[in-house]
Structures are given as structure tokens and as C-alpha cells.
Amino acid sequence: xxxxxxxxxxxxxxxxxxxxxxxxxxxxxxxxxxxxxxxxxxxxxxxxxxxxxxxxxxxxxxxxxxxxxxxxxxxxxxxxxxxxxxxxxxxxxxxxxxxxxxxxxxxxxxxxxx
Amino acid sequence: xxxxxxxxxxxxxxxxxxxxxxxxxxxxxxxxxxxxxxxxxxxxxxxxxxxxxxxxxxxxxxxxxxxxxxxxxxxxxxxxxxxxxxxxxxxxxxxxxxxxxxxxxxxxxxx
Numbered sequence: 424x425x426x427x428x429x430x431x432x433x434x435x436x437x438x439x440x441x442x443x444x445x446x447x448x449x450x451x452x453x454x455x456x457x458x459x460x461x462x463x464x465x466x467x468x469x470x471x472x473x474x475x476x477x478x479x480x481x482x483x484x485x486x487x488x489x490x491x492x493x494x495x496x497x498x499x500x501x502x503x504x505x506x507x508x509x510x511x512x513x514x515x516x517x518x519x520x521x522x523x524x525x526x527x528x529x530x531x532x533x534x535x536x537x
Numbered sequence: 538x539x540x541x542x543x544x545x546x547x548x549x550x551x552x553x554x555x556x557x558x559x560x561x562x563x564x565x566x567x568x569x570x571x572x573x574x575x576x577x578x579x580x581x582x583x584x585x586x587x588x589x590x591x592x593x594x595x596x597x598x599x600x601x602x603x604x605x606x607x608x609x610x611x612x613x614x615x616x617x618x619x620x621x622x623x624x625x626x627x628x629x630x631x632x633x634x635x636x637x638x639x640x641x642x643x644x645x646x647x648x
Contacts, residue, residue, distance in 0.1 A: 427580070456635060465626065465640035466581075481635065513580055524569050524630030528580030 426450075429514050429529035436536050442501040444532050446514030453519035455497035456526065457481075457489065460511040469512075472497055473519065504536045539564045543627045543639035550617055550646050558612040558642045560601075560627035568631035570594075570603050570610040575624040575641075584612075584625070617646045 430445035448455065456471040458481075468481030470489040478489050486508060490498045497516075501508055511533050515526040544559040562568065569588045573581040585594030590605035599614045610627060627639040 463640065466638040468635055471635050515581075524571055524628070524636050525583055525586070526573075526581070526636060528582065530578075530580045 427514055427516055427527050427529040429512075429532045431532050432530065434532060434534045436504050436534065438505060438536060440504050440536075442504050442534065442536075444499040444501075444512055444514075444534070446497045446499070446516075446529055447495050448497075448516040448527070449495065450516060450518075450527065451494070452516035452527070453494070454517045455491065456515045456517075457487075457497065457499045458513045458515065459483070460513055460531070466513065469499065501534075504534075506536050508534065509536045510534060539568065539629055539631050539634065539637045541627050541629050541637055541639040543625075543642055545640070545642065546624075547643040547645055550644070552619055552646055552648050553616045554646075556612070556614040556617045556621075556644070558625055558627075558644070560610045560612065560639060562608050562610065562627075562629050564608075564629055564631045566631050568629045570601070571628040571630065571636070572599070572601055572610070572612050573626040573628060573638075575626065577623070581626060617644070619646045619648050622646045 427448045457469040458466040472478045472491045488500045514529045517526045540563045571586045572584040574584045575581045585596040587594040587603035593602045601612045624641045624643045626641045629637045
């Protein structure tokens with residue numbers, strides 16, 4: 424069964440801590456994405472990557488960075504967590520080309536920043 | 538730019554009722570359209586899609602028709618079940634830009 428796996432389902436961090444959210448996919452997909460999901464705001468794109476070592480800013484990149492050293496792994500980094508980054512974070516992957524709109528999602532990582 | 542507008546929820550229906558969730562879009566070119574579903578405690582999964590005008594996507598009893606003239610892709614189901622309770626997202630893919638999502642509509646089906 425194909426999968427997108429996010430390393431942590433639930434995290435609690437303190438303001439100012441550095442936070443790593445890991446995402447691994449086993450489908451050999453070229454494209455990977457990080458979204459955050461908040462009530463009333465839907466899904467907002469943070470960063471995405473269409474290839475190894477490549478990254479592009481999404482709609483809300485401020486306060487985040489990403490790393491894609493291997494094709495299957497896409498990490499989201501909060502350099503200094505703040506309370507307004509409390510949210511559900513969703514990782515997704517897709518094939519390149521005509522099926523780019525067909526995303527496969529992980530189960531999400533719910534981050535609470537105190 | 539590209540955008541998706543879907544009806545706000547929450548929507549509460551009795552079992553076996555008819556469901557419609559409205560979705561309209563704005564896009565350049567000829568987008569592909571999608572409905573994703575998020576069951577409680579899970580990530581999103583693709584429910585159905587349509588890649589060109591007048592296409593009908595269908596899955597699990599849900600249907601949506603790509604209407605270019607009204608720029609719409611409304612989700613319908615003839616008889617909902619309690620297990621259909623979830624959040625539904627309309628989405629658009631056009632050109633080389635990432636998928637654009639609507640804000641989601643929460644559906645609750647009561648027995």
C-alpha cells in the first residue's frame with residue numbers, strides 16, 4: 424500500500440524551540456508539498472518541491488524553511504516556533520506532469536506551541 | 538490568479554438525504570478539477586476528478602460534473618450515510634502551479 428508517512432502525529436513545543444517535521448513517501452514521486460490546515464482557512468501551502476534539492480515558496484512561507492536532500496523525504500523546519508504556528512501540518516506528494524493534481528497526503532502532524 | 542470558492546459549512550443532513558456541496562472556480566486556461574475528502578483524524582484523500590469540460594467524475598456514490606459555462610464543479614450524492622461525515626475540499630490544478638484548494642465544507646450526517 425502506497426504511503427506518505429509523517430514522523431509525528433502530535434507534538435508539543437515551547438516558544439522559540441526549533442521544530443522538525445519529517446515526511447517520507449514510498450511512491451517515488453517527484454513532487455512534495457507542505458500545507459497547514461486551520462479552521463475556517465482551509466489548506467494553505469507553505470513550501471513545495473518539484474525535485475531533490477529544489478524548493479519553492481508557497482503562499483505562507485514566513486517562519487518556515489524546508490529541506491529535500493533525498494527524493495523520498497521532505498522536511499519542514501520551524502527555526503523558532505511561535506504560538507501562531509500552532510496548527511495541523513499536512514505533507515503531500517504527487518507525480519510530475521499531468522497527474523500533478525492527484526496528491527497523496529499523510530495523516531497530519533498536530534503541533535501545539537506553548 | 539486561480540481560486541476556488543465552495544459553500545461554507547457545516548452542513549448537517551439526515552441519513553439518506555440528498556447532498557449538494559457547491560464549488561465554483563476562477564482559472565486561466567483549462568484547469569483540472571478535484572474533490573478531496575478528509576475523514577476524522579486522517580489526511581485528505583482524492584474522492585473524484587474531472588480533467589475537461591463536461592467530464593463527470595464519480596466515486597463511492599458521489600458525482601461532480603465539470604461545467605465550463607458556469608465555472609462550477611458541484612459535488613452531489615443521492616443518499617448520504619453516516620460514514621460520509623467528513624470535510625470535503627474542492628480543488629483546482631492549472632498549468633504548472635500547485636493545487637489550489639477551497640476552504641472545505643464539513644458534512645455531518647445523523648442517523
